[in-house]
Structures are given as C-alpha cells and as structure tokens.
Amino acid sequence: MKQFFLKLRLRFFLWVILTGTFPMKGFALDFFVVLDAIQTDTQIASVDFNPTLSRLGAGLFFLPGVALEAQGGFSSSPDHINSLGVGSELEALEIVSLRFQSPYDVGYSAFIKLGRAQFDLLAYDATKSVSVFQEELSSGYFAVGLQKQVNRWPSLGYALSYEQLYRDEKVKIRGLSFGYSYLF
C-alpha cells in the first residue's frame, strides 16, 4: 500500500509538471535567488548523523517552468555521536540542477530538481574534535518540493523540499530543506 501511494504521488508531480500550462509571461528568462538550510540524514555504516548546511543559490528560467539553478552550501553544524566518539560534517556543497516547476495555483507550486551535487564528507574523532577522514564526493542529485508564494509580495516565496545528495553501498545522504526564494 505504501508503495502504491508513493507511485501515485510521483505520477501526480510528473503530470503536473509535464502537462500543466506554462504561460510564457512571468516565467521566461526570469532570474531568482534562493536562500535555505538543509538538515541531512547522513547514514554511514548504519550510523545516522544529521549535519546541517546553509545554502545560497541562483537560477534562471530559460523556458517556461524550466530553470537552470546553481547552489553553494557550507556547513553550519556538524553532528557528533558522543557515545561512539565520532562525528560527521558536510562541507563545500555545490549543486547544479535543472528545476522543473509548475505554475502557482492558489499560491502553491510544485517542483522537481535533477542535477549533480558535489561536496566534502568529513568524519570526526569527536573526542579530539579532529577531522580524521575527508573525501570529495559527487553524485546525481534529486529534489522534490513545494513552494508557497507570500501573499503580500508574490515574488517572494518559501519552500520545503526533500533531497537526495548521495547514495552508494556504504553511505547514503538525504535531507530536508527549508528556505526562501525571490523572483526578479
């Protein structure tokens, strides 16, 4: 049943984005900036860390509902697990993605982002507060989210999204982000 609703939601978003109307006016060649924070669920060897990052990004709608977006992020908080004496942190995050966004309907808009993320993953010896290992990782990037217009300033919006930053056999990094965007 869970799988069924998951597939239904996915198909709904795809339908909204691919079959909805995309008026030329208001979307083509519009520039926007994004400021948000993402709390990650970084799973390494079955141990879960939750380091957070702050991000700043910008994008350009070059087709109705389609934008090229770039974001840069830095660590705002590593996460330590004191009982194990280890910690983890993400740093130097760079994301380049294509954003597919539906038009606003009663102030809400859905979006999907597909692209590539690159970042440094650090593992800490929390007892000494010393970085023990650092790896530069990159992977395909996926995000899905919902954006809400601020009534008084329609160019301003806030959004909540679920993102996947990295996945391999040993490490999985996902996150939930919240932030603001402004359309020029």
Add this chain to the structure above:
Amino acid sequence: MRLVQRMIFIFSFFMLNACTEGETTEIFEFILAADLGIEEISLVKEHNDNLRPGRELRVKAMALLKSGESLDISEDVRWFSGNPSVLSVAGEGVFLAWETMSTTEVPFRVEFAGLVVRSEVTVSMAPLKTLEVGFAKKGISGQCEIAPVAFEMSQCTAKKLCVLGEYEGESFLREETSFVDWVTGGDGLVEEGYLINAKVDLSGGDVNEMIRAKLDGISSNLLNVIHVADMEDLEINAPSNKVMMGRELVFQADSISARLQPYIKWRAENFDLGEPEADVSISDGKLRALFEQDFVSDWDAYGVNVTASCSGFSSDAEAVLIESDVDLIKITDESENHDLVIGGDEPVILTVEAKNKTGTILPISSGEITWFVCSLSDPVCALDDKQGDNGPSLSLLASEDEEVRDIRIEAVFHGRKASREDFRFVE
C-alpha cells in the same frame, strides 16, 4: 515547447543516474569501527607451514571489541600482499602462492579504519633437484654454455653467468641470477650476474679460479675459470694532455667495458721536473691539481704521470699542468660592517670576482671555489679550515663558541687565491 520541456526532463532523469564519484571506504570503516567498538585487530593464520606454489593460505582478521568479545571482520577489512607476483590475494582472507625461484618471506597486511596490521608467510619453491652454472652465450639469449673444460677469461673482462636447474619435473634456465648465492674461490667477483676479474692480479701470469652457485641448500657444478694475462694495452686517453690549475682533466680507459670502469685503479704522480711538488688528485679518471699556482716558478717544467691499472696490467699517460686563466681575483662583500657578532644571526655574504688577462670577468660555477676561514695568526689557512660547500659565495657567521677574533678569509679559484684580513669576530 512542451516537447522540449519533456525532452529536457527525460535527459535530466538519465543524468541523475550518472556515476557516483568518490571513495567512502575509509570513512565507512572508521564509523563502523566506532559503532562496533573495535579496539584492535589481529591476524590469525590457518597454518604456519611454508606455502608451496599453487597452495592457499587462509587468514582471519579478528577484531577485539571494547566489550571484550572477538569479532571476525575478515569480510570488512582490505587485504594486501607485499609481493603479488609470489603471493596474490585470492579472496577475503585467502592468499594464493605462485612460483618463486627461491624461498621467499612475503609480507602481507590488512587495512581497516586507518589501522594497518601486518604479518608474513614463507613461500618456498618446490624442492630443487639439480643446479648447474655456466656462461651465457654473448649476443644469444636463452643459451647457457656448460662444459667440463675450463673457461678462459681475458684480463680485465666481465662474463655473464647463467644457471640451469630442475625441480619437480620442471626445468628452468635463468640469465638473471640475483636469486642464487655465488661462491668464488679467488679474487674474482660476481656482480649483477657477471663474473668480473678486474680485481684479480694477473701481473704474475694466469690464475685459476673455481666458482659455484648455491640455491636452497643445493650446490651447483664447479666452474673452472682461467683468468688469462693477455692484455696488450689498456689505452687510456683524455681530451688533451694539459690540465689547467684548479680544473679537471678526465681520463678514460676506452678499451674496457663500462661495467669495469669502477674497478680501474687510477694513480697520479708528479714527475719531478721542477720545484715545488704539485698536490694532485685523481679519482674515477678525473685528474685535478689542487694547490695554488702562486708557488709555481717554472710552468714549462710541470707535469703529472697518470697510471691506470686493471687486473695487474697498467698503462700510463702524461699531462702537463698549465697556468690558470685567472689573472686577478678578489673577495668582495656588500656589508659596511666587517665586525661579526659572536652568536649573531646576520651573516655577511662574500663573493669572488675573477678576471683573466684580457680583463674579462670569468664565470664561476658552484663547486669551483674553495673557501677557508682561519685565524689571522696562521700564516696560511689549512685544509681543516675549509668552509661552506664550494659555492660561488660564502655566508659568514660567527658561532657562539667561536674563540678566534681576528680572522683571515681565503678563496681559491682555478688555482689562484684571494684573501681578506679585515674581518673580525666580536663579542
């Protein structure tokens, strides 16, 4: 437009699956080790016997946890062999031994979460049945000449050795023989698989020698070698027969192979044609006149006798010493203060300026200047007073335990000397 948007979306979806890059193994292991509470790792070998080629060795990596329990983490650690051509990693904790020409102790290790644990295993070749030695045929690879008659080796030559062997039904021939131990009876020397007789003194005539090889406890046949004193001429020569004071003249023995050049003994003597005696040195064929030419009164009368000898045979050549090209030489500095504080850390930089007879400034390369610093009370500086690394400049400092106060600084370049007596070490 909608079609374009859909195509972009589909393309991006495929890009999502673009390959992941980066290595998370060490981070993964580090966190796993912390999660499990691993304190140390040890290696447990299945057996300690010598490993024969084709056989497997199984090893377990056991982790000692904080709780006191042991955990088999053989599947989580990374396995490495120190010599994969003899002992290869065949699986997690499984090593496979390969053919080796001699019993070999091979190290191996595991790595996990930044920890490295090492061990070793002995890989033995199959039992050796026979071993024979001979000489490789010159110019023909893969042929080893073993004969009961004695081999003749000319004076000051090198001959390549080879071995033939048989073990467990398989025979081998090797021209690369570093794996065997060579036993020579006389002054003959085996180096890099060559029998070299340059050290054998043949001044008294031919010399017999017996050599054999040993491998894994098996001794080979005896090789009877007759070193023949038959050299007619060693032929040493140099680009010229003149050596300028302070410079080098390089002699070479062209008729000898490059392999034997290090064994040629060189000697240089000043033949007494005039006064005073020259202080010359020669090594590896490079002749150098070290003294200062200011003592020379008659340049036409100065010469050295250079002798090269190899396995008892020698050859001579002569070289005449000629006046240095340096006409004027002086030591210069850019410091106004010539009093150096003892224990101070501000050096004075001294350089040499030299000109030839036409007034042209001579270029000075590194290694051409010999610097001396001694007490002003000494008439001249001695060889013990040498300073620096023969560079074109000298960085002069007074050390904390310096006892001398008034100093003399000398610099010798191409046989000419310059000196300064206006520097002092002060408290």
